[in-house]
Structure formats: structure tokens, C-alpha cells
Amino acid sequence: MLDLFYDDTHRALRDSAAAWVDRHIAPHAAAWEEAGWFPEDLHRAAGDAGLLGVTCPEALGGAGGDVFHGLIVAEALIGGGSVGVAMGLGSHAIALPPILALGSAEQQARFVPPVLSGDKVAALAITEPAAGSDVAGIRTRAVRDGDSYVINGAKTFITSGLRADLVTVAVRTGGDPDDPKRRHEGISLVVVEKGTPGFHTGRALAKMGWWASDTAELFFEDCRVPADNLLGGEGMGFVGIMANFVGERLLLAASAVATARLALDDTLAFVGQRRAFGRPLHGFQVTRHRLAEMAGREAAARAFVSTVAERARRGEDVAADVAMAKNIAAEACAYVCDAAVQLHGGMGYMRECRVERLFRDQRLYAIGGGTTEIMNEVIWRRGLEPIV
Amino acid sequence: MKIGVLLKQVPASDARIKIADPSTGIDTADIKWEINPYDEYALEAALQLKDAKQASSVVVLTVGGADADQRIRDALARGADAAVRLDDPAFEGSDCLGIARILAAAAKAEGVELLLAGKQAIDGDNAQVPGMVAELLGWGNISVVDKLEFADGTVKAWRASGGGARDVVEASLPLVITCDKGLNEPRYASLKGIMMAKRKKIAVKGAADLGLDPSTVGAAAALVVEDNWSLPPERPAGRILEGDDATRVKELVRLLRDEAKVI
Ligand SMILES: Cc1cc2nc3c(=O)[nH]c(=O)nc-3n(C[C@H](O)[C@H](O)[C@H](O)COP(=O)(O)OP(=O)(O)OC[C@H]3O[C@@H](n4cnc5c(N)ncnc54)[C@H](O)[C@@H]3O)c2cc1C
Numbered sequence: 001m002l003d004l005f006y007d008d009t010h011r012a013l014r015d016s017a018a019a020w021v022d023r024h025i026a027p028h029a030a031a032w033e034e035a036g037w038f039p040e041d042l043h044r045a046a047g048d049a050g051l052l053g054v055t056c057p058e059a060l061g062g063a064g065g066d067v068f069h070g071l072i073v074a075e076a077l078i079g080g081g082s083v084g085v086a087m088g089l090g091s092h093a094i095a096l097p098p099i100l101a102l103g104s105a106e107q108q109a110r111f112v113p114p115v116l117s118g119d120k121v122a123a124l125a126i127t128e129p130a131a132g133s134d135v136a137g138i139r140t141r142a143v144r145d146g147d148s149y150v151i152n153g154a155k156t157f158i159t160s161g162l163r164a165d166l167v168t169v170a171v172r173t174g175g176d177p178d179d180p181k182r183r184h185e186g187i188s189l190v191v192v193e194k195g196t197p198g199f200h201t202g203r204a205l206a207k208m209g210w211w212a213s214d215t216a217e218l219f220f221e222d223c224r225v226p227a228d229n230l231l232g233g234e235g236m237g238f239v240g241i242m243a244n245f246v247g248e249r250l251l252l253a254a255s256a257v258a259t260a261r262l263a264l265d266d267t268l269a270f271v272g273q274r275r276a277f278g279r280p281l282h283g284f285q286v287t288r289h290r291l292a293e294m295a296g297r298e299a300a301a302r303a304f305v306s307t308v309a310e311r312a313r314r315g316e317d318v319a320a321d322v323a324m325a326k327n328i329a330a331e332a333c334a335y336v337c338d339a340a341v342q343l344h345g346g347m348g349y350m351r352e353c354r355v356e357r358l359f360r361d362q363r364l365y366a367i368g369g370g371t372t373e374i375m376n377e378v379i380w381r382r383g384l385e386p387i388v
Numbered sequence: 389m390k391i392g393v394l395l396k397q398v399p400a401s402d403a404r405i406k407i408a409d410p411s412t413g414i415d416t417a418d419i420k421w422e423i424n425p426y427d428e429y430a431l432e433a434a435l436q437l438k439d440a441k442q443a444s445s446v447v448v449l450t451v452g453g454a455d456a457d458q459r460i461r462d463a464l465a466r467g468a469d470a471a472v473r474l475d476d477p478a479f480e481g482s483d484c485l486g487i488a489r490i491l492a493a494a495a496k497a498e499g500v501e502l503l504l505a506g507k508q509a510i511d512g513d514n515a516q517v518p519g520m521v522a523e524l525l526g527w528g529n530i531s532v533v534d535k536l537e538f539a540d541g542t543v544k545a546w547r548a549s550g551g552g553a554r555d556v557v558e559a560s561l562p563l564v565i566t567c568d569k570g571l572n573e574p575r576y577a578s579l580k581g582i583m584m585a586k587r588k589k590i591a592v593k594g595a596a597d598l599g600l601d602p603s604t605v606g607a608a609a610a611l612v613v614e615d616n617w618s619l620p621p622e623r624p625a626g627r628i629l630e631g632d633d634a635t636r637v638k639e640l641v642r643l644l645r646d647e648a649k650v651i
Contacts, residue, residue: 009582012458012465016576050578063579 001071001254002306005313010068013054017076020049025080032212033357036204038085040163046089047118051077053092055247056100060108061116067313070247071254071305078258081354083361084212086255091160091213094248094369095122095168098189098240102232111166111191123164125155125218126241132157133374135170135241136183140220142171142190147227149173149190151198151220161216162201165194169218170241173234187237191229198223209360246312248369249322253305253329256365260298260333263340263358267291270344287343294336301332320383323375330365330372337362389541389561391434391443392500393468394491394518395450397421397459398511411617423459426506428574429567433536434504435467436572442538443502445469449494451479451487457590464585465577472498476594481607488520489605493598495525500562502543507532507566515566522564530557534570 003011024045032038046052055070056062063069070093077086092115099111114120131137140153151171158167174186192199202217231240268291271281281287308325312318340355341348348355366372399405399419406415423431437443448463448471450456460471474490482490495503503522508515515531522529535546541561547568549555577585595602603609627643629636644651 008461009579009586012462012577012582012585013579016462016465016578016582020576049576050580054579058580063583065579069579 001068001075001257001309002303005068005306005310009065010072013065013069014072014076016049017051017073018079020046020051021076021080024049025077025082025085029081029085029212030352030354030357033082033084034211034351036211037214038082038088038212042085043089043121044118047116052089052118053096053112053116056096056112056116060100061113067247067250067309071250071309074251074254075258078255078262081262082212083255083259083358084210087210088160088163088213090251091124091164092116092122093251094124094159094244095164095166097243097247098124098168098231099191101243102189102236102240107191107228107231115166120165121160121163123158123160123167124244125158125161125167126170127155127157129154129156131177133371135238136175136187137177138170138172138187139177140169140171142173142188142225142230144173144227145224148224149227149230151190151192151223151225153220155218156216157205158216158218159210159213161218162204162214167192167194167218168231168240169220170237175235184238186235187241188234189231189237189240190225191231192220192223192225193229196223196225208363209357210364245370246318246322249326249375250305250309250312252365252369253301253322253325254309256326256329256333256362257298257302257305259358259362259365260294260301260329260336263333263337263355263362264291264294264298266355266358267294267340267343270347274345274347281343290339290343294339297332297335301329305329317382320379323370323378323382326365326369327372327375327379330362333362333365389437389443389502390498390500391437391446392495392498392503393427393431393434393446393448393463394503394505394521395427395431395448395459395463396424396506396509396511397450397452397456398424398509401425401510405619407617407619410615412615413617421455421459423462424506424509424511426508426510426567426569428506429569429571430504430506430565431463431466431468432572432574433565433567435575437538438467438469447472447498447500449491449498450474451482451490460590461585462577464588464590465581466575467581470588471590473590473592474594474598475592476596476602478595478602478606481610482605483610483612484514484516485520485611486605486609488517488524490595490598490600491517492521492524493600494593495521497593497598502561503527503564505564505566507568518564518566525562525564527562527564528559529564529566530559531566532568533565534568536565536567536571 051073053062054065054073058064115122128138142149142151169190169192171188171190172186173188175182177183198221200219205215274281305325308318308321337359341359344355347353400422403419408415434446438446446468448460448468450460451474464471472494474494505518519529530545532547533545537544543559545557547555629639
């Protein structure tokens with residue numbers, strides 16, 4: 001993000017996180033992307049380096065950092081050159097906030113520290129085959145039975161779903177997805193641990209980008225979890241889900257900006273080496289102007305995302321702004337990655353070329369964590385409707 | 389046991405070096421600095437001994453100006469307990485022996501029993517200072533160590549001695565040990581460490597604080613004067629040998645013998 005909002009701790013973290021990523025991710029990024037997986041022990045290594053959950057409370061194993069510390073780590077991880085690895089390592093950043101917002105002290109002490117140390121992997125499961133943007137449409141049910149909840153249903157597109165040791169799952173403990181009056185009622189969050197009878201994962205879903213991160217279907221068949229794993233009370237789910245909105249959207253926006261930067265840097269290096277018609281590519285004015293446009297869009301997105309992050313840090317209500325930030329950053333990233341492929345010519349279409357991958361990876365920024373259309377809904381409802 | 393780590397900042401290994409005008413050194417204007425990579429192994433070794441409760445504390449010793457503070461802070465954030473930056477107009481222009489005198493005095497003042505340092509700094513590549521410090525202190529010195537064991541005040545150190553052979557050296561404290569790549573994998577500063585380092589102070593000490601005679605250090609005392617720096621000649625372009633394997637191998641051997649004179 002913009003150095004303007006940094007103090008010495010941010011700058012030091014930026015340098016040490018980048019150095020860690022240079023050693024532990026960058027040399028392997030291409031191979032892990034091709035393999036569609038990254039080694040199990042990377043979570044542990046990241047935990048040892050203190051890179052997981054820097055914004056979480058110190059008492060739970062975090063570093064008590066502010067929003068910029070979190071975004072700095074997200075940017076540094078993207079700098080490793082594999083968006084998939086960054087997102088796979090980052091799934092805790094959406095799985096934990098609901099636990100921090102709703103969980104009891106006992107639940108937090110049980111679930112959070114092993115995730116921040118990298119001993120366990122956490123995922124968040126809201127999306128279902130028949131309900132994504134429309135969260136109130138979820139059908140996975142949890143029925144209370146004595147000291148347990150019995151869960152039935154399915155989730156899909158879950159980041160880190162295969163490797164997750166604990167999953168924060170959105171379930172229905174009441175209400176009715178088919179009744180317009182009652183569909184927002186009874187949404188709850190419950191933590192399901194790997195190995196719980198009746199909890200299965202499906203295959204790793206094949207996808208356009210983010211190859212190194214596993215994206216999976218989860219199935220719950222009479223899956224019995226202790227009632228102690230319910231976060232907050234029944235019907236508190238939306239409160240937990242909303243705990244993610246600002247953080248997740250900022251993380252995705254910062255990741256999009258960092259992805260754009262990577263694509264721009266790769267392209268700047270390429271246009272100096274590649275020659276056509278007797279000169280390097282940047283010998284053409286049209287190429288230089290395209291690069292200027294790419295740089296401008298990346299800079300504008302970076303500035304806007306940073307400003308919203310700063311306002312969030314000051315405790316302002318940034319619901320609408322953060323939705324704008326995600327859209328603006330996703331769009332800037334899409335433009336830059338498309339132009340990057342174009343300026344690389346045929347090489348930009350080759351799997352051995354990093355911008356080919358970034359072009360595929362960036363597509364999700366406009367979809368994941370709430371689509372562009374849903375962000376626009378938020379901008380209307382939270383930012384515009386109140387003033388018309 | 390208190391450990392001292394000799395830490396120097398050097399231009400980043402990928403920095404583009406320019407010669408200053410007049411040519412008494414490099415132009416430091418646009419240089420990005422980093423901790424000398426071999427010193428990172430020394431620091432890590434010290435921190436591991438502290439983690440294993442074999443050392444009570446780790447103090448970083450650096451000769452340099454305030455521009456080195458960022459590297460010192462990095463070391464504190466990784467886990468060093470304290471730092472002393474040795475800075476005095478009288479230190480200006482010191483050669484390796486002058487620097488060694490300053491560091492030896494500081495080591496004595498800090499009461500350390502073990503000094504760890506990089507095997508050399510990647511800027512000057514002199515590899516002289518730690519040995520001189522040991523000599524000035526009258527301590528033993530084991531250099532270029534890539535494996536280290538420590539028990540009850542006795543050190544066992546491994547080093548390559550050429551041709552694949554290994555030395556194993558046993559020694560007792562006090563000691564100066566210089567560290568090579570492979571000794572360990574240096575940690576990076578975590579945010580927790582960075583926050584903690586904010587509460588640690590970097591002490592700045594000069595000749596008077598160390599009880600050091602200023603006439604023994606600095607430019608006036610220097611035995612080595614550097615006054616005509618130049619960049620190494622540009623590496624000539626590579627050559628690709630043509631023909632079938634037999635021809636090319638023959639040609640390669642001829643070139644290595646007659647032109648490169650390495651065989
Ligand atoms: C790689 C990947 C990783 C993911 N990781 C996770 C995860 O870890 N956890 C998790 O829970 N989910 C995850 N998701 C799911 C993701 O959050 C959803 O895909 C996303 O929210 C969109 O939901 P959907 O796919 O059901 O699309 P739909 O909601 O069906 O949307 C389809 C289209 O309709 C539009 N649309 C929907 N509603 C409206 C409206 N009201 N007005 C106008 N247009 C509308 C959408 O914008 C979109 O263009 C992941 C998805 C992917 C692809």
C-alpha cells in the first residue's frame with residue numbers, strides 16, 4: 001500500500017515479509033502452480049515467521065497489528081508470484097474473524113492459536129451449490145440434538161477446503177430459504193473440525209486460476225459436532241459473516257493491486273529486452289503510452305485502497321468505500337494483466353510466462369469475496385441510497 | 389554467557405555500484421543497505437544459543453553512523469537484546485585494524501565471552517576484522533564455521549579445510565567465531581519482534597566511553613590507505629563453441645589451458 005500511511009514498523013514488516021517470501025515462495029511459485037498444490041509445511045513456516053494473523057490479538061498468537069500490517073503481508077505474499085499460494089495461506093484471514101467476533105474466550109483459545117502458528121489450517125465455508133451471493137439462500141441445516149448439532153448439506157468453492165483442519169461453516173438453525181419473510185432468520189456459524197464423522201471433502205475443483213490453492217466441495221451427512229462449537233448464539237451468523245466484510249474486501253483489493261504491480265513489473269522488464277523492427281518494444285510510443293496507462297491505473301487503485309484502509313484504521317464506517325475499493329482494484333488489475341499479456345505477444349500466452357498466469361488469476365478478484373455486482377449493491381445501499 | 393555479534397551494513401548484493409568522486413570509495417547516494425549476509429548467520433547462531441538457554445543475552449556491535457540504525461533495529465526485531473553503535477568523529481577513516489580496535493574495546497566494555505561474526509563482509513571482502521579482534525583481546529579464533537555445537541563453555545566447530553576435508557575444532561571460551569553459509573537458516577523479523585524492538589534502545593558510544601585512545605584509530609592511525617577505487621573490468625561476452633562434441637571438448641580444454649590458464 002502507500003508508504004504515506006506507514007510508520008517504521010510497517011516498513012520493517014514489508015522488508016522482512018518480502019525477504020521471507022523471496023526465500024520460501026518465489027523460487028517454487030511456478031512449480032507449485034503447475035502442481036496445483038503447495039507443501040503442507042508452508043503454513044508452519046509462515047506461522048514460525050509470524051506471518052499468519054498479524055492483525056489478531058497477541059494473546060491468541062497474533063501480533064496485534066493494524067489493518068496496514070495485514071495488507072502488507074497480503075501484498076508481500078502476492079509478490080511471491082503465486083496468487084494461489086497467497087490465497088491458500090490466507091484462508092485463515094476469513095475463517096478467523098467470525099470466531100474473533102462471536103466466539104467465547106474458550107472457543108478463541110481453542111481454535112485460534114494453532115491456526116496462527118501454522119499447525120492447523122482454517123477455512124470459511126459459506127457458499128453452496130445453490131447459494132453464493134444470496135447468502136440467505138443457504139440450505140445446509142444444523143439441528144440441535146442434546147449436546148450436539150447434526151449438520152446436513154453441502155458447500156462448494158471452499159478455499160483450503162481439502163487441507164482445512166477446522167472450517168467455520170454457515171448453517172441454518174432456523175428460518176426457511178424459500179420463505180421471503182423468514183429466509184434471513186436462523187443463519188448461524190459453527191466450527192467443524194476435520195475428522196468429525198459425517199464430514200467429507202470432495203475432489204479438488206479444477207479452475208481457471210489460483211491453481212496452487214485447493215478449492216473444494218464439502219459434504220455434511222448427519223455430521224455431529226459439539227454444541228460448544230456454535231459461535232455466538234443461534235441466528236448470529238450474519239454478524240459473524242459481516243465481521244469479514246471490511247477486512248476481506250481490503251485484503252482482496254490489496255492483493256489485486258499487488259498482482260497488477262507484478263504484471264506491470266514483468267512487462268517493464270520484457271519491453272526492454274524484446275526487440276521488433278530494430279528496436280526494443282519500448283521504442284514504440286504506443287507501447288510506452290500503454291505502460292503509462294497501466295502504471296496510472298495501478299497507482300490510482302493503490303492510492304484509493306490505501307485511503308480506505310486508513311479510514312478503516314481510524315474506525316470510520318467504510319462499508320460503501322471498501323466495496324468501491326474492491327471493484328476499482330479488481331478492474332485496474334484486470335486492465336493491467338490484459339495489457340501485460342498483450343505487450344508480451346505470443347510469449348504472454350505461454351504457460352512458462354508469469355503474466356499468462358496472473359491474467360488467469362486476476363479474474364477472480366471481481367467474483368470472490370462478493371461479486372462486482374454485489375459490491376455495487378452495497379455502494380448503492382450504504383453510500384448512495386441514504387443521500388438520494 | 390553474553391554473546392556479542394559483530395554486525396555490518398553492506399550495499400545490497402544486487403545494488404548497482406558506482407565509484408565516488410574523488411575515488412576513495414563507492415558512491416553511497418542511491419544504495420540500498422542490508423545486513424551483511426554472513427553476519428546474519430552469526431546473529432542467527434547467537435539467537436539459537438539464546439533460545440536454547442545457553443546464552444543469557446545477545447548484544448549487537450556495529451561501527452557506523454545513524455544510517456546503520458535500520459539494520460540494527462532489524463537485528464533487535466529478530467531477537468537481539470541490545471545494541472551498541474560505535475560512532476565517533478575519531479573513528480572516521482579507520483582501516484580494518486582500527487575497526488578491530490574499536491570492536492575489541494566494545495566487546496570488553498560489554499563483558500561478552502563469545503563474539504560471533506560473519507566470515508567476511510561482502511562489500512570489502514577483507515575477512516580481517518574478526519581475527520584482529522581476537523588477537524587484540526587475546527582470545528582464540530575459529531573462522532569460516534558451518535556447524536557449531538556448544539556445551540558447558542566448550543565449543544565444537546566444523547569448517548571446510550579444502551579438497552572436501554573437514555576440520556573439527558574444539559575450544560573453550562572466550563572466543564571469536566566467524567560464520568559461513570550453511571551454519572543455519574537466518575530468521576526474519578516478525579511483526580511481534582518489530583514491535584518489541586521499538587522498546588529496545590540502541591546505545592551510541594565513542595572513544596571516551598570505551599576508554600580508547602583516539603590516536604590508535606581513525607585515518608591518522610590507518611596503515612592501509614585506499615585512494616584509487618575503480619570498477620572491475622566488464623566481463624567479456626561468453627563464447628559458444630561450434631561443431632560436434634569431440635571438437636568442442638577439445639577446443640574447450642585448449643581454451644582453458646592456453647587462454648584462461650586454469651588447467
Ligand atoms: C476460487 C474460488 C474460491 C472461493 N473461496 C470461497 C471460500 O473460501 N468460501 C466461500 O464461502 N466461498 C468461496 N467462493 C465462492 C464465492 O464467494 C462466490 O463464488 C461468489 O460470492 C459468487 O457467488 P456464486 O458463485 O454463487 O454466483 P451467483 O451468486 O450465482 O452469481 C452469478 C452472477 O449473478 C450476479 N448476481 C447475483 N446476485 C445479483 C444481484 N442481486 N444483482 C445483480 N447481479 C447479481 C453475480 O454478480 C454474478 O455475476 C470461492 C469462489 C471461487 C471461484
